[in-house]
Amino acid sequence: MAKTPRENDRLTDQPRSLQPLDWCEPLGHSRHFSSAPSPPIRYEWSQRSRGKERYVLWCAALRKAVAGRDVAAECLTRAAAATWWEWNGGSTLVFWKWPKGSQLYAREGQPHFQTKDLPAFRQRQRPPQDDLARSVMKSKVDKFRGRAYVVSGDVLSLIHMFAVDKGLHDKRMVFDATASGLNDA
Incomplete structure (x- = not known):
């Protein structure tokens, strides 16, 4: 059974929904099996199948997927x-x-409402009062860094943190946005 030019041109490695030939029709194109180079293929938007509209939607979906x-x-x-x-x-x-x-x-991420420019806070963190708090804070910060919540890069502002008791043998980290001026922005 002979295939139509549309079926011969179909890109077989892509799903049917991603093939642009669904949205446009070739003009005056036929396949010639010879050594001569084939003429370039020209396409025209199909009005009956809303080709251009479907193509624009497909491109937008592709950009969104890549993003x-x-x-x-x-x-x-x-x-x-x-x-x-x-x-x-x-x-x-x-x-x-x-x-x-x-x-x-x-x-x-959700855009944050701010009324002023963000602060450039660069004051050094005060060390914890006792060694237990220091070791617990270090382990918590190391866990943040190990999970890539904090990565290396340009630092625009710092935020202080301190530990509060969480049960008998653990501490909870508190990030102090008031001292850095972040809460005021």
């Missing part, structure tokens, strides 16, 4: 490192499971 690829990879990497009881690789939102209207905020 979320790095965040999705981070999400899957963190989930793969998890155990039954703990997120050893850290945690992040599985943004694609959120409602459509909230997925952008879940993926990129």
Whole structure:
């Protein structure tokens, strides 16, 4: 059975939904099996199948998918490192499971309301009063760094932290945004 020119031109390594030939029709094109180079293929938007409109929507969906690829990879990497009881690789939102209207905020973060410019706070952190608090704070900060919540790069502002008791043998980290002026912005 002979195939039509449309079927011969179809890109077989892509899913049907990603093939641009669904949205446009070739003009005056036929395949010639000879050593001569074939003429360039010209396409015209199909009006009956809303070709251009579908192509624009497809391009927008592709850009959106590519934009979320790095965040999705981070999400899957963190989930793969998890155990039954703990997120050893850290945690992040599985943004694609959120409602459509909230997925952008879940993926990129919610914009923060600020009334002033952000501060450039560079005062050094005061050391903890006792050795237990120091070792607990160091282990908590090392855990943050190990999970890539804090990464190396340009530092625009610092934030102080201190430890408060959490039970008998543990401490909770508190980040002091008031001392750095972040709460005022």
